[in-house]
Amino acid sequence: MPQTETSARALRRAGWLAGLLPLAGLWVGVALWAAPGIGARVVAEGESIAATTFTNGEPWLRIAARGRDLVAQGEAPDEAGRATVLARLAALDGPRRIVSEIGLVETAAPFQWAATWTGGTGVTLEGSRPVEIGRKALEVEVTGAIGAGTPLRDAARAARGAPPDFSAAATFLAARLPSLAPGAKAVLTDTVLSLSGEAVDLAAYDALRTALSRPPDGFSLGKVEILPPRITDYRLALARTGTGAVLTGYVPSEAARQMALAMARTLTEGGPVEDRLQAARGLPGSVEPQDLIAFMGKLAGLIQAGEVTYAGGAVSVKGDAIDPQAIPEAQALQTEGRPAGVAAGTVTLAAKPLSPYRVSLRRTPEALTVSGHLPDEETRRRVLAALRQRVFREPVIDRTRLADGAPTGLANALDGAATMLSTLATGEAVLTDRSLSLTGESLYPEAADRAPNRVSTLLPAGWTGEVAVSAKEADTRRDGESCRQGVAAATATADWRFAVGSTALTPAFYPGLDALAALAKTCPDLRVAVSGPADPPGAKPPPTEEPKKPAKDGEKKPAEKKAGKAKAEKAPEPVPEAKPPEEENSGLARQRAQALMEYLLQAGMRPGQVAAGPDRGAGPATVALAP
DSSP states (O other), X not given: OOHHHHHHHHHHHHHHHHHHHHHHHHHHHHHHHHHHXXXXXXXHHHHHHHTTOEETTEESOEEEEETTEEEEEEEESSHHHHHHHHHHHHTSSSOSXXXXXXXEOEEOSSOEEEEEEOGGGOEEEEEEEETTSOHHHHHHHHHHHHOTTOOEEEOOEEEEOOOTTHHHHHHHHHHHGGGBOTTOEEEEETTEEEEEEEBSSHHHHHHHHHHHTSOXXXXXXXXXXXXXXXXXXXXXXXXXXXXXXEEEEEESSHHHHHHHHHHHHHHHTTOOEEEEEEEOBOSOTTSOHHHHHHHHHHHHTTEEEEEEEEETTEEEEEEEESSTTHHHHHHHHHHHOOOTTOEEEEEEXXXXXXXXXXXXEEEOSSOEEEEEEESOHHHXXXXXXXXXXXXXXXXXXXXXXXXXXXXXXXXXXXXXXXXXXXXXXEEEEEEETTEEEEEEEESSHHHHHHHHHHHHHHSOTTOEEEEEEEEOOOOOOOOHHHHHHHHHHHHHSOOOOOOTTOOOOOGGGHHHHHHXXXXXXXXXXXXXXXXXXXXXXTOOOOOOOOOOOOOOTTOOOHHHHHHHHHHSOOOOOOOOOOOOHHHHHHHHHHHHHHHHHHHHHHHTOXXXXXXXXOOEXXXXXXXXXXX
């Protein structure tokens, strides 16, 4: 074939291709130009059908276009309604196909609605919304609570089973979201409100705590996990002001706040504690909050007035030490007692004379605690011995320290205070310089009435006393049969056995005796007889070693005495006549009965309610109803 003819055919084919390209472009352009019009027409026709599906003032059917596809959304009230709408949409001229995303209104159990705060992109709603409330109406309420113009993505579906006042609860939760960082979530499950997220700042955290303390009527709080904001300048301080304390700075949680408050109240022994703490994060992960607070409390216990501060990762203390030995104690704590992750700060303490000089005796059902200062070890031993002789049930806890400057007559005043306190069920005796303040609750009105006059007779010259003692409220009176049953119950399992040769009560005695004393307060006609036991025949107490006394100046040592005895003859000393075993055992039984009676009287029984019964042989002590 000639080359010219081949070239001609190639040119004709190229011409056809060149002509098709403009036609294809023209077709695409017409399609792109016409598509929006077709989509708009399809949507308009679909919306005309949606307009006929009104419930609660709004159509339940929603129409959207995806190209030439028509998407139907919403929740139909029933299956027939859904089928009718889909049939009408299918009859439209124009949609390529109908995509059904129509659900049915069902009962949600539990009924749950959730709102997730996304910050700049607004709020996403999920779960169920009440079928009785229109979608748009609820969206208006939610955005109004958050802030007008807030973007909203509503994926919630209409359902039955919503609690009454759903809108009030939903808007209450929605209003909290702007105070939280993006990612926060509010959930309403039936009538329970839950909220989680991180507060944007300290003011928002406090506002959230206040708002959540008052949920809408008919609703309660469920899981609330609000993280405090994170700050860089994390600090915590405890200032002692003599009679009280002030807490400032930050704590990472409510539990840490309560621990700090409890520590401050213990230090002030009931004095005023001002809480200025704020919740915030920022404490290094290497520091345990409870360890830090406990450490600061130990340092604060060594100052009369001043401040313990955690700042910049270190703990410092400054102020007036409670006594001279407190300064090296604080320095030792900084060296050896610091918790992990905490650096040692400065110790700036001055030792000043104690003013006022103060000692307190506090009696509770659990213990009798002595705190404050005493002048020397001898006074401490005397005070503790006097207290242990006057109380039986509670342990005596010693928290005193030694310091100079005690007022004249302090030891005698403490003896008087111990005597008064032993007659109270609960109370406190505070000795400040030369004055005694006694407060508490007496077991009987008569004892409360006598207390103001009695205190002046127990104090040394130059001391003053102030008394505020009230009578304990009488318990409900029980009938005779109930009282007898109570005695039987209190003594049924009691095993009151004394050590050989001893009259001391052991802890095993206390539960049964305390139960009897409590019973006597509600049984005024109750009378019991206490019988002490004798030791078994031939029983001997364990030997006790005599303490060796050091030889005084001028006194001969044991070896010298022995040599002297070899030279000098001494007449044998007369041996006292031994008592018969029966008489000795009888005396021991009566002493044990007396010890039990004294305990019951101290515990609250009246003198006429308890008496000594016949002595018993070997075995446990007994308490029986008196005739």
